Amino acid sequence: MDAEPSYGVHAELDVMVEMRDGVRLATDIYRPVDSDTGEPVDEPLPVLLDRTPYGKRGRLERHGEWFAKRGYVVAIQDCRGRFNSEGDYYIFVNEAEDGHDTVEWLADQPYCDGQVGTIGTSYGAWVQSALATQNPPHLAAMFVNQGAANGRKATFRHNGAFELRWLCWAFTLGGGFAKRALDDPDVQQLLANVDVADVLANSPVLPGQSPLRHIPDYEEWAFDIMTQADADDELWQSPGVNFEAYYDESADVPTVYSGAWYDSYTKATCDNFEAFASRSDSDQFLLMGPWTHGWNTYPLPSWNKSYSGELEFGEECLMDYQQTRLDFFDHYLKGKDTWNDQPTVQYFEMGHGDGHSARDGRLFHGGEWTSAEEWPPAETEYESYYVHADGTLSTDEPGENGGSTSYEFDPKDPVPTLGGNCSSYITYEPREENILEYPLAQRKLQDLTGRGGFDQRTRPDTFGAEAPYGPLEQRDDVLVYRTPPLEEDVVITGPIRVSVYGSTDAEDTDFTAKLVDEYPASPDFPNGFALNLCDSVCRARYRGYRDHADFVEPGDVAEFYMEPYPTANVFKKGHRIRLDISSSNFPRYDVNHNTGGPLYGDREYEVATNTVHHDAQYPTHIELPIQRR
Structure with a gap:
């Protein structure tokens, strides 16, 4: 059961946090409010940082309020070049330094007790691992949900091939909310009208011959990851893209690596845990469910769904995402006994079901939670x-x-x-209304490949x-x-x-x-x-x-x-x-x-x-x- 909220919430929106190169990143700060005085709590508290390219309001705003009500200061930041933040956007390359600078800025604020934890899923997991490569002194704990390890090896590219989800992302969640698109409704309308299925069916896309030409910085990075594959290309050695290359110098802090068997980052999640479990003095945990990559649910991951694709697992697989994260941070940032019984490795073993037709015609594959002390389990x-x-x-x-x-x-x-292990193979629903009548942020995304079993x-x-x-x-x-x-x-x-x-x-x-x-x-x-x-x-x-x-x-x-x-x-x-x-x-x-x-x-x-x-x-x-x- 969720921990009961103890505080009100005060939000300070669009605080501009300056990076080392002078670029300022828009950051919303949520602080607990004393229920008696109505004022933000004076006592310095741990801060949780969530960095996102998807806009820091709405769903993430609710995350901020949820944790603030339970005694944390929460900072939610638009990544460089996205939404209200300054600077130019090139996917992931600035996230290591920007994350480091934000952690240290937060630690210097009077409301912070010197401990900064990080949270986030997908892109929000990438940026956590990226900033960890810089070993910021005040980074204290991380909950990395569904993120990468080495973008060349298995996420951007895969054993030499390209994962086309990133081209889909460039046309939809990426390009549709680029600064140029947000500032120019005509450009956003062009991207809203793109049928990504047609783009894929008629590929390859050529530079200058698609709506990406209207957002040239996005076209640049999209073609870079599609056309560059040699390991010594600068892109693949960036600490924002290849964390594996920086394992030995990365932060040694308590971390949960969580993911799912049908996630697009399954291998990377397990690789990260295995690498840091053998290198770190601090506690490392692996948590793997039977879910898919979550991108449009609240809470963000699919932990609250009992199915993946055409498979049903039963309510046995459900977990409370927010409470799990709270228990972890309460233990490592506040010294509470909320994580003592957590196994080092906890995973859902699929396949215990009898194969009957469950709700909505899904096959009941079933399963049960089990645990181990290492990954892969010692008896393998x-x-x-x-x-x-x-x-x-x-x-x-x-x-x-x-x-x-x-x-x-x-x-x-x-x-x-x-x-399978798919995410972001998506296109926006076709609509007759224009962007002003029906904004892109309100439009549904249609899945092109399916995700899961x-x-x-x-x-x-x-x-x-x-x-x-x-x-x-x-x-x-x-x-x-x-x-x-x-x-x-x-x-x-x-x-x-x-x-x-x-x-x-x-x-x-x-x-x-x-x-x-x-x-x-x-x-x-x-x-x-x-x-x-x-x-x-x-x-x-x-x-x-x-x-x-x-x-x-x-x-x-x-x-x-x-x-x-x-x-x-x-x-x-x-x-x-x-x-x-x-x-x-x-x-x-x-x-x-x-x-x-x-x-x-x-x-x-x-x-x-x-x-x-x-x-x-x-x-x-x-x-x-x-x-x-």
């Missing part, structure tokens, strides 16, 4: 499941004559995305799919490998690793991998249910997390190593463990044109013959983190 045993020519997936290694399987990959007909079959609303609709496994460019029906439950918890030994006749290509929990047919789901758990992609020229492009020789076999995002799932008796291998997953990732041309912007396309090898020399396999019980 990694076991390899190998693909075989007959379509089976088993722990038996392939023989000398295991052979190979080829398919045609046509970049003009990519495999559609059906849910989905039956892997296309339907009329699947982006990029055409009739006849049906299972993705029926496509000629999707190779499916499955175990026999399991004789007993198989429990996995932790990171997933895939090695596809592949070859191509093209100058460059991609391979993709997807882990699937395959439900058998049932009365409620007579066609079964192919449940996606996690996926990944590997671009040939950057295979093995190469720092620089290194093209494969057509016909040569190479290892395409992938890390589908971590998960925790029970494959129940009678289910099958399935691995899908292909070369596209669109629009989750941009599509390789197979020409060896530019990473983005290539207007040429080539059909590639791609081959997956499965013999003793080239044993394509997936490595699963097994929990023996």
